[in-house]
Amino acid sequence: MPKRVLTDRFCAHAKAADGQLQTDYFDTTKKGLALRVTKDGARSWTYLFTLGGRRVRMTFGTYPATSLAKAHTRADEARAALEDGRDPRTALAKPATLKAICDEWAEREGAGLRTGDDRKAALERLVYPILGGRPIGDIRRGDIVRLLDKIEDDSGPVMADQTLAFLRRVFNWHASRDDDFRSPIVRGMARTKPKARARKRILVDDEIRDVWDALDNAPDLPICYPRYIRAILLTATRRNEASGMNSIEFDGDNWTIPGERYKTKLDHVIPLTATVKALIGDKPEGYKGNAWFIFSTTGGALAFSGFSKAKRALDAEIAKRRKADEREPMPNWTLHDLRRTARSLMSRAGVQSDHAERVLGHVIGGVRGTYDRHEYLDEKRDALARLARLVERIVSGRPTVLTLQRVAQGAVGS
CATH class of the missing domain: 3.30.160.390 (Integrase, DNA-binding domain)
Structure with a gap:
């Protein structure tokens, strides 16, 4: 030595x-x-x-x-x-970053969570670009507040609260393992009241028409975005399920979302109506692969992912049109509200509740859920066809069955 x-x-x-x-x-x-x-x-x-x-x-x-x-x-x-x-x-060890702690929590505690993929996607989109690289011990209360402010402004208060709930869980877990760490999250940071966190927002007919018209006229939308938004409503799917639609998942007139990217972790079959098949279209011109993403800004090679930017452009066009017509601004809405709207529209179109729930991929509980293995493909196909016809009447401005019933009731009352 x-x-x-x-x-x-x-x-x-x-x-x-x-x-x-x-x-x-x-x-x-x-x-x-x-x-x-x-x-x-x-x-x-x-x-x-x-x-x-x-x-x-x-x-x-x-x-x-x-x-x-x-x-x-x-x-x-x-x-x-x-x-x-x-x-x-x-x-002297390098301080662990927020992203590193989130990854460690996911590996040790979050494995197998039904919403794990959704949480990971939300963190990568909303949290990591701002705080992911910061040492977790350096993150202060004000940093969390500013992060939630941005999420609320861009994605709504419910998404802000969902993000807060996950960060609170990770911070508390880390505090239980580190003598010196104290969570910066305190009571009062939530942006909504508990009852409001269970979202009930659906788009009414005028709002559906505004979205449809804005999709055709907004100047800064990705070319696949109008088809993508309409497909969410007409298939009653979640945002990532629709964006990841791939030609390899088609079998005739059926689209099977594989369990690894579906919330229930079970394969989910969605019959394709003529309207949805028109939105899917043909193989992108010049694409050489055997399978391609239906909604893509890269010619089919990658799934569409620019959700926030495109949604802002769509909202800006809706706001412009409403202002020009001297109407009130459209209340905040999210892409997931389209799925809830589809469920409501199916009820309006006379779809049995049980069939509508199966279209949404909800697991039927009890004895029926255990023993009834019928796939209900014909019933789901009929439900989605009814949904498509009702949406077409709404966006074309033609009276719907519900509108005609109200007119008749008004005439009787007079």
């Missing part, structure tokens, strides 16, 4: 001693610090110390990426940790 005063000049030209695979040059000015040089010329910083009666070696980094001055600083920090009774390997 050669000892000497380490200088930048020496560190830059140091070589392993003859016949050795590696040589540690200990710095006489910083006890325990050494420059390790391998036979191949690689240089790294090590620190040798005693902990619990055992000799322990830790690495600081490589030279010259970690300079001599920085290595001296790290050695001083390690010595200070030892004097405080702490393990330098833990005390």
Whole structure:
């Protein structure tokens, strides 16, 4: 173990001693610090110390990426940790980021959660770009508030509260494992009242017409977006289920969403009506692959994913049209509201409740759910055909059955 005063000049030209695979040059000015040089010329910083009666070696980094001055600083920090009774390997470890802690929680606690994929997608879209790279111990209450403000403005208060609930769960889990961490989340951060978190928003007829018209006229929408939005409503699917629609999932007039990307983790079959098949269209011109994403901005190679930007452009067009007509602004709505709207419209179109629930892929409980293995494809096909016809009447401005009933009731009452 050669000892000497380490200088930048020496560190830059140091070589392993003859016949050795590696040589540690200990710095006489910083006890325990050494420059390790391998036979191949690689240089790294090590620190040798005693902990619990055992000799322990830790690495600081490589030279010259970690300079001599920085290595001296790290050695001083390690010595200070030892004097405080702490393990330098833990005390000097790089602080864990929020993303790293979320990933660790998902691996240890979140495996198998039914909503795991949805949560991961929400974090990647809404949280990681802003706070994902920050050390979790540096995140303050104000950071959480500003994050929730942005999510509320862009995606609505319910999404903000869903994100808050997940972050609270991760922070509390991390606090139970770390002596020094305290969660920055406190009561009062939620953006909605408990009863309001169970969303009930559906689009009324005028709003459906506004969406349809705006899809045809908004200047900044991706080319696939009008077809994509209409498909969500006409298939009563969730946002990611529709965006991931791939030609390989088609079998004749049926679309099977595989269980690995469906919320219930079960395959879900959706009969394709003529209206939806028209939205699907043909194979993109020039695409060479055997399978392609139906809604894509890359010619079928990748599924559409620019949800927030496209939704803002659509909302801006709706707002412009309503202002021009001197109407009130359209209340905030989300893409998931289209699925809830589809369910309501099926009831209006006379679809049996049981059949409508199966269109949505809801699991039927009790004895019936256990023993009734009929796939209800014909019933679901009829339900979706009724939905398509009702939507066509709404967007064309023709009276619906419900409108005619109200007119008749008004005439009788007069």
